[in-house]
Amino acid sequence: MHILHICIILSLLFSGCSKEPEVKKVSSANFELVTSKDNFTAGEPFSLKFKASEESSPVLVFRNAVGTTILKASNSNDVLQFDIPKNFYEKSGICYWSLVSGSEEKMKGTLTIHVNNKNGTFLESYLGPRSLTAGPKDYAMFVMVATDFYDNPLNDSTSITSKVQFKDSETEEVLLSKNLIAWTKVRSPEKSGRMLISAACNETDSKEFTTIIYPANPVDFTISYKRNHEYADGNQVITFRTSILYDAFGNSVSEGTLVSFIITNDQGAKLQAQGTTLNGKAEARLLHPEQKASWTIEAFVTGAARSKPIKVAFKASVTEYNIQFSDGFRTISVGPLKSFMNQLVPDGMPIALTVKDESGKVLDVLRTSSMQGEGKFELSPDFFPTGSYELQIKTAGITKTKSVELK
Structure with missing residues (x-):
């Protein structure tokens, strides 16, 4: 076959296999918005209607705070009707729509769905903290959210009333909502007690909140003591008491407030006793010392208040005693130990024996306590x-x- 004929055949084959370029279809239909309203009420169904100049199957792209959806039309009497879904028409705010036909946006616009006040107002409120300290420095935040039946926030500048009751006082404050909420600071009064707080909007009342107002930190106070006698017998109890503890506003401090009593004796040693308040007062108890002493006592509420120091003196209850030796000085009997009325001291009076060698070196310290007014030591030859x-x-x-x- 002639080469020219071969080329002609191949060219015809290739031209027959090639695709024609796609032509993008463009709708020539024109549309007219039939729906005249552009303001609707949340919860009330509505549709967008259009007329087309020729037969067409457009879609409606609808967008608001819920999201974006694509709607198909229903055709009735040559009118294209797009029904807005329930979850979209229940949400208030600005909505955006676009009518698309043949991949071309033919029309677009906006509409507004307004809050529905016909089905009543729903009021949510939040309060915290739920306990305060007396005095104007402390406060709780009271936040109110007013919505319609479909949970849409009411319009800005909606009036919401905050109500506060404390003891014989009742106050109201009118607040204007902004950006969903209305809020106020509920200041703590100077007196302790129970405060009730609520809110109201469009004849709808919130639930009642309770805030407890606790006394503030106590201020400085005084202390006193009580004892049966002034002798250092190591047996009787001395009781330390505070005055009623008040805060700066005259409130008795909270029950159970911890008070620490610090006792310093005349040798510089320190003792500590603690008590908690009941009816505003605290008590602590200690045994009398076992020998003549002078105490200085102060009381503290940690980090808050303190008392002025007081002094307590104890007289010696035992002024003299006898020592008897037997068994070649290996048995030492101490006593009888007699107290301030010549009575035997209570059982348990500590007695110490220090044993030293000829050079003064301490070999041992033996301890016992009195029984029936006496104490006894035995020095074993083994030691x-x-x-x-x-x-x-x-x-x-x-x-x-x-x-x-020793023998």
Whole structure:
């Protein structure tokens, strides 16, 4: 076959296999918006209607705060009707729509769905914190949200009334909503007690909130003491009491407030006792010392208040006692120990025996307590062999020393 014929055949084959370029279809129909309203009420169904110059199947792109949806039309009497879905028409705010036909936007516009006040107002309110400290510095935030039946926030500048009741006082404050909410600061009064707070909007009332007003931190106070006698017998109890603790506004402090009593004796040693308030007062108890002493007492509410110091003196209850030795000075009997009325001291009076060698080195310290007014020590030969020792006996703050030769 001639080469020219071959080229002609191949060109015809290739031209037959090639595709023609796609032509984008453009709708030539024109549309007219039939719906005249552009303001609607939330919860009330509505549609957008259009007339077309020729047969067409456009779609409506509808968008608002809920999201975006594409709607198909129903045709009735040559009118295209797009029914807006329920979840879209229940949401208030600005809505945007576009009519699209043949991939071309033919029309667009906006409409507004307004809050529905016909079915009543719903009022939500929030309060916190639910406990305050007395005095104008502390406050709670009261936030109110007013909505319609479909949970749409009411329009800005809607009036919402805040109500506060405390003791014999009732107050109201009219607030204007803005950006969904209305809010106010509920200041704490100067007196302690229970405060009730509520809100109202369009004849709808909120639930009642309760806030407890607690006393503020106490201010400085005084202390006193009570005891049966002034003798240091190590047996009787001394009671320390505070005055009624008040805050700066005259409120008695909260029950259970912790008060610490710090006792410093004349040797600089410190003791501590604690008590909690009941009816505004706190108490703490300590045993009397076992020897003559002078105490300085202060009380504190940590980080808040303190008392002025007071002093308490204790007289010696035991002024003298006897020591008896037997068994070659290996048995030491102390007593009888007699108190301020010549009575035997209560059982349990501590007695200490310090044993030293001839050079004054402490070999041992033995301890016992009185029983029936007496105490006894035994120096075993296994621990203290025969030799010279110095014995130092101390009880009731009285120290006696005796040099002995143990046998």
